[in-house]
Amino acid sequence: MSSQAKENNTSADEDGIYIALISVHGLIRGRDLELGRDADTGGQTLYVVELAQALSVRPDVKKVELFTRLVRDDSVSSDYAEHYEQLNDKLQIVRIEAGADEYLPKEQLWDHLDAFADNMAAYFRRQNCFPDILHSHYADAGYVGSLLTHWLSIPLIHTGHSLGRVKRARLIASGLHNDEIESLYNMSRRIDAEEHTLASSERVITSTYQEIEEQYEVYDYYQPEQMRVLPPGVNLDNFTPPLGNELNSNLFARLIAHLKEPDKPIILALSRPDTRKNIASLIEAFGLSQSLQDKANLVIVAGNRDDVEDLESGARQVFHELWAMIDRYDLYGKVALPKHHSRDEVPMIYRIAAASGGVFVNPALTEPFGLTLIEAAASGVPIVATEDGGPRDIIANCRNGLLIDPLEPRTITDALQSLLDSPQTRRDMVRQGLTGVKEHYSWQAHAERYLQEIYPIIKQAERLPRRPVSRRSELYKDRAFVSSLDQNLMGSPEALQEMLRLLKENRKTTLFIIATGRRLDSALRLLKHHAIPEPDVLISGSGTEIHYAPDLTKDTAWEKHIDFHWTPHQVRSLLDDVPGLARQAKSEQSHFKISYLVDTRQLNPEDLVGQLHQEEQTVTVQFSFGQYLDILPIRASKGMALRYVVDRWQIPLERVLVAGGSGSDEDMMRGNSLAVVVANRHDEELSQLTDLDRIYFAKNSYEKGILEAFEYYDFFGQCRSPQEEE
Known part of the structure; x- marks a missing residue:
């Protein structure tokens, strides 16, 4: 503390700790939080209020103050214009004036944050009492906190x-x-504030280890030794085991209205209708097992809908896929997809599943934290969950469920079967889950571990030693490495590990892109099998889908862009009966990719291009590995998807290195990008590129050829062809 703060602050040893929480934006008050009113009044506002309340009831805490922005605006409640709101004898909300009176979104607050910090410091001086510790929430409060800490x-x-x-x-x-993005979100200022906050903080608190490893690592001031995992608490007053009347409720009647045998245990899934939630694989797992269907019903609560056609395209596509799965496995009367539920009904939905003797399932492709798993555990339901991300921590702490591979439906089937077949195991997991949630995920447990972390810092016994770190001159990544999968990354495990080490070492500057003809699920399965970490960008389906790390966010703008004059039903009707063509398996098809096997003894693939154009089909035709034919929208290909991605990331093509091994990679390698053709290229595909200056034909195969190209182009240094003039 400053000499003034030390002089005026009462010792924490004498009568407890004084904690100042800072959460600048949103509408924050102690009762009736307006959650969901807008993007700024959501989970964070609930988190900071519940954290403040949990800390204030601790005997070793003297005072907690939650600092937020004062708002005088007729469009919101007058509660937010009160300077002080007393929540209990040790907790109050303090609203600080900063800038204009009206309610502003967080993106418009940056110019007012210095005034917020000045007025907050003046408040401490007026009170003649300074906190023992500051805790900032989100980037804007981090900026304020970093000023105050210095x-x-x-x-x-x-x-x-x-x-x-x-x-x-x-x-x-x-x-x-x-x-x-810069105009709407002030992203450069936000990232700069986050960097400054990381450089200034004694501790950074996260919800999971994955958050540390996959998100914070891309920051220049990333120091993992300063980070601690403290999962947020769950309000155990809301989520409780069954009370005994759940199966007689109106809600239960609504949930099971379309089930033939409603008395069976419920396998419950609760999530948004999002492809990343992988609900279709859950239905497939259920459909693959007659035994599972005999034992239980499947209830999927996936948001609210009146008319599915009114939903946004991604959600609409999910529901159509779910209904197709139900039809494929003839699961009518065994699967329920209720149309409506309210937020207040969610605790009861868990209790209904528990009372039925059921299981909660989260089969998501990626799950950073897994709040629904904690809610289910607190409600007395054992869980089956993806092995990716937060569920690993939750099940390790609570010992109340089984992890599954979300890409392998059979593992979901087996896990559900084992829990439903063993009532004693299920009862043990229910009991362990209730105990584990209370011990690890209640607000009381959170507050206790929180104080254990901050008390040594307050006593200056554990101030973080600062490693020498510096900011890069570039705010964002300035180069990209792109590789296909099958012909490049499956040949030399030792060279692969060296390649991955170099990419990880240069992660802050280098965008790592995988571009493959495989479908998303097939590509993820292969990446997992070879222990290749999720790339920054995954281009799948031969350029028809683009997903971004860390949680496989789908590029919906690209999807809309390529859906141009695309009539897949007409393409199929033209080609399905052509001699020499055979449709590939359903697992290789998607809405934007129609895939065939070609017998070149009967058919020259180039002849199809003219035939399709004569029929006025504006499509892209890709032929690779001597037998695979993909028909795509005219605007879709690996090369077009790559150029779309690097344009949006503002990486010049001259600083993009493409590694290819088959004909489907060709349009990525032509033009201004740097390129390498690995020695194991398929037949003579790509041999016609030998005359192009910016394409290097490696002497080595697979990953060794890529490592050779890294050195040839000095990719992590100058990043240019040695043939270029100095």
Whole structure:
């Protein structure tokens, strides 16, 4: 602390700790939180209020104050214009004036944050009492906290809630260009504030280890030793085991209205209708097992809908896929997809599943935290969950369920079967889950571990030693490496590990892109099998789908872009009876990719291009590996998808290195990009590229050829062809 703060602050040893929480934006009050009113009044506001309440009831805490922005605006409640709101004898909300009176979204607050920090410091001086620790929430509060920690020498703790570098990838996925992102979201200022906060904080609190490893690592001031995993608490007053009347409720009657045998245990899934939630694989797992169908019903609560055609395209596509799965496995009367539920009914839905003797399932492809799993555990339901991300931590702590491979439906079937077949195992997991949630995920447990973390910092016994770190000159990544899968990354495990090490070492500067003809699920399965980490960008389906790390966010703008004059039913009707063509398996088909096997003894694939154009089909035709034929929308290919991605990430093609091994990679390698053809290229595909200056034909195969190209182009250094003039 500053000398003034030390002089005026009462010792924490004498009568407890004084904690100042900072959450600048949103509408924050102690009762009737307006959750969901807008993008700024959601999970973060609930988190900070519940954290403040949990800390304030601790005997070793003297005072908790939650600082937020004062708002005088007729369009919102007058509650937000009150300077002080007392929640209990040790907790109050303090509203600080900063900038204009009206309610502003967080993106418009940056110019007012210095005034917020000045007025907050003035408040401490007027009270003649300074906090023992500051805890900032989100980037804007982090900026305020970093100013105060340097002015007053009060240690700073930070929780990011979400990160600008990750948010930017999601905004790119939504179709926004960089200048739009900067204009709408002030992204450069946000990321700069986050970097400054990381450099200033004694501790950064996250919900999972995955958040540390996959999100914070891309920051220049990333210091993992300063980070601690403290999962948010669950309000155990809301989520409780069954009370005994659940199966007589009106809600139960609504949930099971379309089930033939409603008395069976319920396998419950509850999530948004999002492809990443992988609900279709759950239906497939259920459909593959007659034994499972005999034992239980499947209830999927996937948002609310009146007319599915009114939903946005991604959600609409999910529901159509679910209904197709139900039809394929003839699961009518065994699967329920209720249309409506309210947020207040969610605890009861869990209790209904528990009372029925059921199981909760989260089969998501990626799950950063897994709040629904904690809610289910607190409600007395054992869980089956994806082995990706947060569920690993939850099941390790609570010992109340089984992990599954979300890409292998059989593992879902087996896990559900084992729990339903063993009532004693199920009862043990229910009991362990209830105990584990209370011990690890209640607000009381959170507050206790929180104080264990901050008390040594307050006593200056555990101030974080600062490693020498510096900011890069570039705010964002400035180069990209692109590789296909099958012909490039499946040949030399030792060279693969060296390649991955180099990419990880240069992760802050290098965008790692996989571009494959495989479908998303097939590509993810192969990546997992070879222990290849999720790339920053995954282009799948020969360029028809684009997903972004860390949670496989789909680029919906690209999907809309390629859906141009695309009539797949007409293409199929033209080609399905052509001699020499045979449709590939359903697992290789998608809405934007029609895939065939070609017998070149009967058919020259190039003849099909003219035939399709004569029938006025504006399509892209790709032939690879001597037998695979893909028909795509005219605007879709690996090369077009790659150029779309690097344009939005503002990486010049001259600093993009493409590794290819088959004909379907060719349009990625032509033009201004740097390229390498690995020695194991399929037959003579890509041999026609030998005359192009920016294409290097490696002497080595697979990953060794890629490592050779890294050195040839000095990819992580100058990143250019040695043939270029100095």
